[in-house]
Amino acid sequence: MGAMQILFLLAAAAVLGAAILVVTSRNLVHAALWLIVALFGVAVVYVLLNAGFFAIVQVVIYIGAIAILFIFAVMLTRQIGGKDGGSQNHSTWWVAALLSLLLMVGIVWILSTWQGFATELPALANEKELISELGKSLVSTYLLPFELASVLLVAALIGAIYVSWEKSR
Amino acid sequence: MSFLNDPIGIIGNWLTNLMTGWGLAPGFAQVITMTIGAFVLAMSGLMLVVFTIVMERKLYGRIQDRFGPNRIGPWGLLQTIPDMIKIFTKEYITPAGADKVPYNLAPILSVGGALMVWAVLPFASNIFGTDINVGVLYIVAVGAIGALGIILAGWASNNKYALVGAIRAVSQVVSFEVPMVLALLVPVILARAMGVNSIVDAQSESVWYFLLSPVAALIFFISSQAEVGRAPFDLLEAESEIVSGFQVEYSGLKFGWFFVGEFLHAFTISALMATLFFGGWSGPWVKAFPLLGVFYLLIKSFAVYLIVILMRIALPRLRIDQMLNFNWKFLVPLGLVTVMMTAVIEKAMPLLNVSDTWAPFLRVGAHLLVNLIIIWVVAVILRKTFARREPPVVGQPRPVAVPPPAPAPVESPAAEMP
Incomplete structure (x- = not known):
């Protein structure tokens, strides 16, 4: 077991532990803060995969924007202390558990049939030019998914404007 | 001359060699050197703040027509240090x-x-x-x-x-x-x-x-x-x-x-x-x-x-x-x-x-x-x-009381004297 594997196991343990605390902590702001820890852990995993760009983007978007907006939304709600003491579980929690179990089995099954699952990590061909390679592949090989994601984001923007539009005017 | 060209690299190499000479693994020595470097960088940043605070307070003072801190150290340069000691306590x-x-x-x-x-x-x-x-x-x-x-x-x-x-x-x-x-x-x-x-x-x-x-x-x-x-x-x-x-x-x-x-x-x-x-x-x-x-x-x-x-x-x-x-x-x-x-x-x-x-x-x-x-x-x-517009003119001012005409200038006798 190399140093990389130890680091990966530590990061994965941090992500899982923080994720469990996100869903179990009664205080909503604490849950949002644990979510930030989990997202940091994912950024560490990206670094271990030699994808520094994705690690930074993870921090910019998920921690800098999304988690902060979560906290913002939570701060605007009442009863964030969660001292009512009721059950935190919905009555049909077993459906969610079953679905996520099925999803995990499916992912593991697909990965185990993939040939790259058992091979060693190949060395990167062009380590200095990773970002420009990424940019080029986004507009050549993966053009369709890239454009579809852009259309989705534009649709979300228009939807947000429509929802917040003042109808009286 | 070569030391002046790359002081940080030379000091880093010297430290790493010193620690490997003591019997540490090279990778480990490298990590310790980097940690020391990060510490020095952070401390120099924090030390700089001591002087930027003085600079800001001096400028504030000058612009508000006062001296700013001028008691401790030459030209009050060390004012932040007693402030720090105070805040520690x-x-x-x-x-x-x-x-x-x-x-x-x-x-x-x-x-x-x-x-x-x-x-x-x-x-x-x-x-x-x-x-x-x-x-x-x-x-x-x-x-x-x-x-x-x-x-x-x-x-x-x-x-x-x-x-x-x-x-x-x-x-x-x-x-x-x-x-x-x-x-x-x-x-x-x-x-x-x-x-x-x-x-x-x-x-x-x-x-x-x-x-x-x-x-x-x-x-x-x-x-x-x-x-x-x-x-x-x-x-x-x-x-x-x-x-x-x-x-x-x-x-x-x-x-x-x-x-x-x-x-x-x-x-x-x-x-x-x-x-x-x-x-x-x-x-x-x-x-x-x-x-x-x-x-x-x-x-x-x-x-x-x-x-x-x-x-x-x-x-x-x-x-x-x-x-x-x-x-x-x-x-x-x-x-x-x-x-x-x-x-x-x-x-x-x-x-x-x-x-x-x-x-x-x-x-x-x-x-x-x-x-x-x-x-x-x-x-x-x-x-x-955003241009500031003149308000529209709706009428000329109509004064009720008209000021009296200015009095005629008096011939001063002094002007006739030679």
Whole structure:
């Protein structure tokens, strides 16, 4: 077991532990803060995969924007202390558990049939030019998914404007 | 001579060799050397704040027609040290309903967010913390951590004023991140690299990017002011409205830590501005003596920091709707137009088939011209929208009492005398 594997196991343990605390902590702001820890852990995993760009983007978007907006939304709600003491579980929690179990089995099954699952990590061909390679592949090989994601984001923007539009005017 | 050319590298090598000589594994020795380097970098950043605080207080004093600190040390230069000693001895107060862990974490995050930028700042061509190839994005990411510190402070204090300050901070920091990223894209496009050191390299080969894109430089300057939360964007601590905003419940060293964080962040954005738009360490004779770069960078950073301080002293605080309108309706469209025009010019340049001697001049001229046109169009639009109009004339004044005619001048007898 190399140093990389130890680091990966530590990061994965941090992500899982923080994720469990996100869903179990009664205080909503604490849950949002644990979510930030989990997202940091994912950024560490990206670094271990030699994808520094994705690690930074993870921090910019998920921690800098999304988690902060979560906290913002939570701060605007009442009863964030969660001292009512009721059950935190919905009555049909077993459906969610079953679905996520099925999803995990499916992912593991697909990965185990993939040939790259058992091979060693190949060395990167062009380590200095990773970002420009990424940019080029986004507009050549993966053009369709890239454009579809852009259309989705534009649709979300228009939807947000429509929802917040003042109808009286 | 070789020591003067690369002092940090030589000291680092010496330390590593010393530790391997003691029997440590080379990798381990390297990690210890890097840790020491990071510690020295962080401490020099914090020590610099001691003097930027004095500089700011002196300038404040001069502009308000008083002397500023002038008792301790020559010209009052050491005033911050007794202030520090005083703040060390103050009592820590934790409010009764405070959330302990976030409450204590917040000051650390707010200083750490500013200090982490120093990791990618190149002080000279061979003196920098690290040269990651996504440096510019890293700067944006680290800014988010400072914002997180403010939000945590506001929420964990269990105080309504602090919460209002935190909510203002979120709306301000998150929205001003958009024009800041747009403005940062312009040097990235011009240098064709995201690493901070590569951007400075590209500037040392051509000209400062302030000349190529003054609009982007101004957008970055304004939006980074808002990121720091200094006047005129100090709504998040607005003393006269929400006492002190997010830091109202903090005392002693924790309050001082916020103070240090704010000053350090302000100096850091000045250094970033100098690095990204004013050529960083580049200057005359810097190829022969790389150590001169530190001197150039400090001069440029302090020049920008002077403007930052003057703005803070001179300008009144904005209202929150003015701040948000200014961001979303002015800075963001302006940033989008600038980024698009820069990209179009950079792509169109190779199509023109200009000889290699004239191509750099044409490039600078085209960028500058387009930026001036953008500024002119913005000025015309602003004048149409916000010009101060004379009220319409509905009638002439009709005075009831008419002033009497002036008395005829009296012939003075003295005039006739010879």
